[in-house]
Amino acid sequence: MTGADARVVVVGAGLAGLIAARDVAAAGAEVTVLEARDRVGGRMRGVPVSSGVVADGGAAYLGRQHTELLDLVSDHGLNLASTGMAGESTFLIDGERTTTASRVPPLDAVALGDLFDCLDDVVETVRPDAPWLTPDADRLDHLSAQRWLVDEVARADAHTFFPLFLGEMMAADPAAISVLHMAFYLRSGGGIRYLNAFEGGAQQWRIDGGAHLLTGALAAQLGDRVHVNQPVAAIDQDDDGVVVRCVADTDHAQSEFRTDRVIVALPPLLAQRIDFRPGLCTPRATTATGRGCAIKVHLGYPAPIWREGGQSGWSVSSTGPLLSTVDDSPPDGSAGVLTGFVTGAAASAFSALSPADQKDAALAHIGRLFPALPPPDTCCVTDWLAERYSRGCYAALFGPGDWLRLGPSLTEPHGRIHWAGTETSLEYFGLMEGAIRSGRRAAAEVIGAADARNNSRKVLV
Ligand SMILES: Cc1cc2nc3c(=O)[nH]c(=O)nc-3n(C[C@H](O)[C@H](O)[C@H](O)COP(=O)(O)OP(=O)(O)OC[C@H]3O[C@@H](n4cnc5c(N)ncnc54)[C@H](O)[C@@H]3O)c2cc1C
Known part of the structure; x- marks a missing residue:
């Protein structure tokens, strides 16, 4: 050149x-x-949780389909840490705590089946190479994911699960994104089952050290x-x-x-x-373009002590602040790190709290999830809503009309x-x-x- x-x-x-x-x-x-x-x-971004232990304040997980990323990890001599979990999951649904070997919340299986069938249908329809050319794109781009749910799926437990699912996958409140964006995101990321999974999915590994x-x-x-x-x-x-x-x-x-x-x-x-x-001939964002809403809370322990009680550290709660938790301890178990995810509408509310109130709310939630655990040594909050040079995460959320307006010029110099x-x-x-x-x-x-x-x-x- x-x-x-x-x-x-x-x-x-x-x-x-x-x-x-x-x-x-x-x-x-x-x-x-x-x-x-x-x-x-x-x-x-790396977040020091305790002496010598750095957790992922931002992006963490990757899977087999992330071929460019895997090459980069290997080119730089970095190692992967498995996210494989042993032990029981904990669920706090409508205030009721249960523990089970399953990774899926104890909700009506028929309702979840209906929801995933409807999601599969819309995800298969979307044109991954040009979402704006999807059949019926105009309607799908102006319909919110929340409205779509109300129209498509009747069962109550599907309505409980859907915001948790979109929070986990996209850090999105279903009312804030178009159904075209939801379907595109899930398809672009390798499909619902790949995106949603730890083992064999997009969360199979972390990069050791961050x-x-x-x-x-x-x-x-x-x-x-x-x-x-x-x-x-x-x-x-x-x-x-x-x-x-x-x-x-x-x-x-x-x-x-x-x-x-x-x-x-x-x-x-x-x-x-x-x-x-x-x-610019076409803007990069419109007034409908939203920010993903995610906050990570890292709780540091001397060791992954929940494992001793047969717990995996994985949890899902139907109300915030910590809608899910996962064991992000170093692979050698030399320290314990539980990561809590605050996403979607819960993240906006949590972000508005003072640091002391955020910590109190997170610790109270952990106490309800894992009553046998002692208080953590450290509690670190990484609030991406407050980061002026990110404006939210995991990624921008294309709102109603955005794909039709912005999509065709996304990469046009x-x-x-x-x-x-x-x-x-x-x-x-x-x-x-x-x-x-x-x-x-x-x-x-x-x-x-x-x-x-x-x-x-x-x-x-
Ligand atoms: C909490 C969280 C969890 C996530 N989890 C995962 C995950 O598990 N797996 C995964 O694959 N991805 C995940 N992601 C998403 C992943 O982090 C992003 O897709 C990726 O890092 C985006 O990289 P980028 O370079 O496109 O944008 P960015 O990382 O946002 O880089 C943009 C850069 O531009 C800088 N900047 C902004 N404005 C200006 C300006 N005016 N002038 C100069 N510089 C500017 C910013 O400071 C920033 O450094 C997560 C993200 C977050 C925050």
Whole structure:
């Protein structure tokens, strides 16, 4: 890669941006990565739970279908930790606590069967390569998942389970997403059963030591090409090139970078905040676009002591704050880590509490789930709703009308500006795998554009 397109600025040092930067740097470009936070990794972040134990505050799990991610883990010499569980599950449904060997909540099996049959039907209908071209897309894109449930499934237990399922899978409140988005997300992620499963599914492994080790390793490879504390506010372009402007804050002066091409690797709600000149033909997000709502609560113990009582640590509750918990202890059992998930509407309520009240609410919930457990040594809350440079997680939620409006232009370059980020990937949208695939696609576009220019010059000469 030489000549006029040899300088590339990547905006955002999450997994997508770092992968894009790696690929364009390998093709010979002069790369600059601009990251708003004082750290890299974006939605991948390590949280120290106790001395020497770091848990995944953001993304954690992966499965066999995540082939690009598995390659990356192996290329960087990292290890996988199995999430395999032994012992009983705990369920707290409508205030009643039960323990059982099953991983499925003790709800009416016929109701859950009906729900999954209806979900299967709508998931099979969606066009994964172009959701906006799905038969009946207009109706499905303007119908909320909540309304769809009311119309399609009568049984009460399906209504209890559905928000828990969408909270777990998508960090979504069913009222906030279109049924087209729900169906697309479940299909894009490998199907309901794969996405929902630990063993043999999308939660089969964690990265030993934390998923943030990957983004740390990618950033280390890029070295001083990565600039933190550089929130991009404006991108101007003309026929000669692009100027990327970062805002000043109390500690950092305003800066600007001249370049030939830009890859914007941000969640859509944040890309939409950038002042593009000339303006975008299609927005990156609309007023219907929502943020996924997830908060992780890590409880640290001297050892995974629930295992001694025959408990797996896996739980599901029908009311918050901790709608599910899972055993995320280090593989050698040298410490105990229970991770609680607060998702959907429960996350919005939890986020509004003071840190002390969050801790009290989490500990009270753990006390109801596992009465025999002593209080944890530590309780760490990672609130993604409060993160201004993420605006929620696991991923953006496309609301009513969004797929028809935004979908066709999701990856369409705006002049010299290309788009990456997990929300631009039709494969594994919202997941780490989607982020990697989007970064690779955007890098290939930039490299391809440069090669096309250089080849046409050679022909002209
Ligand atoms: C709690 C949680 C649990 C999750 N669980 C899983 C899981 O188990 N498995 C899985 O595969 N995925 C999971 N995910 C999703 C996964 O983390 C994301 O899909 C992936 O990390 C997205 O990467 P990205 O590069 O597209 O975006 P991001 O990681 O969001 O990166 C964007 C970067 O841009 C920066 N930025 C924002 N605005 C600006 C600006 N104006 N200028 C410069 N920089 C800016 C941000 O600081 C950030 O570093 C989870 C996410 C969370 C938060």
